[in-house]
Amino acid sequence: DARVTQTPRHKVTEMGQEVTMRCQPILGHNTVFWYRQTMMQGLELLAYFRNRAPLDDSGMPKDRFSAEMPDATLATLKIQPSEPRDSAVYFCASGIARLGYGYTFGSGTRLTVV
Amino acid sequence: AQTVTQSQPEMSVQEAETVTLSCTYDTSESDYYLFWYKQPPSRQMILVIRQEAYKQQNATENRFSVNFQKAAKSFSLKISDSQLGDAAMYFCAYRSSHGGATNKLIFGTGTLLAVQP
Numbered sequence: 360d361a362r363v364t365q366t367p368r369h370k371v372t373e374m375g376q377e378v379t380m381r382c383q384p385i386l387g388h389n390t391v392f393w394y395r396q397t398m399m400q401g402l403e404l405l406a407y408f409r410n411r412a413p414l415d416d417s418g419m420p421k422d423r424f425s426a427e428m429p430d431a432t433l434a435t436l437k438i439q440p441s442e443p444r445d446s447a448v449y450f451c452a453s454g455i456a457r458l459g460y461g462y463t464f465g466s467g468t469r470l471t472v473v
Numbered sequence: 474a475q476t477v478t479q480s481q482p483e484m485s486v487q488e489a490e491t492v493t494l495s496c497t498y499d500t501s502e503s504d505y506y507l508f509w510y511k512q513p514p515s516r517q518m519i520l521v522i523r524q525e526a527y528k529q530q531n532a533t534e535n536r537f538s539v540n541f542q543k544a545a546k547s548f549s550l551k552i553s554d555s556q557l558g559d560a561a562m563y564f565c566a567y568r569s570s571h572g573g574a575t576n577k578l579i580f581g582t583g584t585l586l587a588v589q590p
Contacts, residue, residue, distance in 0.1 A: 392577065402564065402580040415577065448516060456576045459525055461508045461566075464518035 361385045365451050365465035372472055377439040380468045382451030383432055388463075390456040391434045393419075393426055396448045396467070405449075408434065409456055441472045475500045477567050479581035486555045487589050493540075494550045494584045496565030503527075504570040507541065507548045508578070513561040521563070524548065526570075552586075560588040 364383040372378055384391050393405040406416040406426035416426060423445075425437045438445055448469050454462035476499045486492035498507070509521040524532045524541050531539050536556075540549045552559055565581040 390576065401582050404577050407577055409576075450518065452518075452578075459506045459523075459568075459570060461506075461510070461520040461523055461568075462578060463520070464510075467516050467518075469516075 361463070363451055363453050363463050363465035365449075365468055367468055368466060369469045370471070372441055372470070374442055374472055375440040376472075377437065378441050378445075378470060378472075380436045380449050380451075380470070382434040382436075382453075382465055384434060384451070384453030385463055386432070388453035388455055390454050390462070391428060392450075392452040392462060393434070393436050394450040394452065396450060397446075402450075405436070438470075441470075443472045446470055446472050475502075475505075475567050475569070475579050477565050477579050477581040479565055479584050481584045482582070483585045483587070485587045485589060486552070486559075488555055488557060490555055491551060491553045492555055492586065494552075494563050494565075494586065496548045496550070496581055498546050498548065498565070498567050500546070500567065500569075502569055502571070506568045506570060507539075508566040508568070509537070509539070509550045510564045510566060510580075511559075511561045512564065512583075513558075518564075522550065555588050557588050557590060560586055562586070 391408040405419040407414045411428040428434045448467045450467045451465045452462040505526045507524045511519045522534045536553045562583045566578045
């Protein structure tokens with residue numbers, strides 16, 4: 360089965376450090392999402408790309424977060440500097456927007472900022 | 474803006490029994506998609522079932538079926554013959570059928586399902 364690959368699976372870092380999370384979407388998928396999951400806020404959309412172009416990043420704190428798709432096989436989410444409140448599970452998902460199917464999620468990156 | 478509400482934070486069911494998880498949503502659109510995702514302790518988000526709003530027939534996938542009531546904006550998930558492996562957090566999600574930035578999934582807060590042996 361095709362899958363969305365996220366790395367790393369776990370990351371522990373100190374406050375103030377830069378964190379980069381990576382996602383390899385399924386080949387042929389033109390839509391990529393970054394979601395953040397916390398107990399308090401549930402699943403929040405951070406950023407959304409179609410054909411590598413950002414369509415919506417209104418859910419992302421712009422001062423410290425950035426999301427990019429340098430090519431069709433890689434999406435990155437960067438936090439600089441990281442803060443303890445960024446501790447969460449970050450999911451990447453991909454799909455084909457014009458089709459009405461659900462999106463395929465990666466296994467997530469569990470980030471802990473101490 | 475669209476919203477999704479899951480009013481049952483936790484549910485419990487006996488193995489082999491049937492359980493129904495509730496979901497309501499709010500939208501002004503007439504065409505959209507609804508989904509149920511399962512998140513087991515492994516945290517992987519797994520698509521369980523999908524419903525297209527323009528189809529009146531309720532979707533089914535093996536032991537999983539939905540009761541889609543468009544006028545009431547209700548989308549419940551029924552799990553028949555519950556198995557221990559069904560224990561997970563279940564999320565209801567909405568997606569517009571229109572293009573652009575509306576293709577994102579909007580999630581409910583989830584229902585944690587426990588299956589008792």
